[in-house]
Amino acid sequence: NAGVTQTPKFRILKIGQSMTLQCTQDMNHNYMYWYRQDPGMGLKLIYYSVGAGITDKGEVPNGYNVSRSTTEDFPLRLELAAPSQTSVYFCASRDPPSVNEQFFGPGTRLTVL
Amino acid sequence: DAKTTQPPSMDCAEGRAANLPCNHSTISGNEYVYWYRQIHSQGPQYIIHGLKNNETNEMASLIITEDRKSSTLILPHATLRDTAVYYCIVRALFGNEKLTFGTGTRLTIIP
Numbered sequence: 001n002a003g004v005t006q007t008p009k010f011r012i013l014k015i016g017q018s019m020t021l022q023c024t025q026d027m028n029h030n031y032m033y034w035y036r037q038d039p040g041m042g043l044k045l046i047y048y049s050v051g052a053g054i055t056d057k058g059e060v061p062n063g064y065n066v067s068r069s070t071t072e073d074f075p076l077r078l079e080l081a082a083p084s085q086t087s088v089y090f091c092a093s094r095d096p097p098s099v100n101e102q103f104f105g106p107g108t109r110l111t112v113l
Numbered sequence: 114d115a116k117t118t119q120p121p122s123m124d125c126a127e128g129r130a131a132n133l134p135c136n137h138s139t140i141s142g143n144e145y146v147y148w149y150r151q152i153h154s155q156g157p158q159y160i161i162h163g164l165k166n167n168e169t170n171e172m173a174s175l176i177i178t179e180d181r182k183s184s185t186l187i188l189p190h191a192t193l194r195d196t197a198v199y200y201c202i203v204r205a206l207f208g209n210e211k212l213t214f215g216t217g218t219r220l221t222i223i224p
Contacts, residue, residue: 004156035214040216041216042200042213042214042215042216042217043157043212043214044214045211045212058211059211088154090156090157092156092157101159101162102157102159102212103159104155104156104157104158105156106155106156107154107155107156
């Protein structure tokens, strides 16, 4: 299993541009998550999904959108990039009703200039 | 979710046991203690979890005090590869999906 994969690894955006961060997992997990991590800080939950077609807001959803059309994929969309969205983005998945061991991807480092 | 308090940094000599403390004095009866670590900006990695009994797996041991207000993660024989930021997280098994990552403890293993 590849686990959780994320693309791209790095990206630089200009203010106002849009992009989609891709996340795919091959473990057939129903639950998937998007976090962001600012320098020197812990992770903050952006959005999560408990299954295909179901998404919900986390702690910091403003400026982002998600969709979940399949079990495997959970893309994160930035519509109008702002410098405040400069961060490292992590995708994660887990298999309920297990003990909440989340499996994380390698991250996408995004810079908005 | 209950708030946790961890020291910002710790050092440990290679080969010795690393003991990482965590205070969670407001923990509720249905909340578990989880530990994750993050090595050099990689994605966080699950280590161990527990409710009230001490737990051990191939990576670490978790000691939870009887009143459950604090816990200690023990890496029995620390290696250089254990250098990472360690996060102590408290949350219920079901319900709120948010894992609240604080700033953690930066553990440095000294050769």
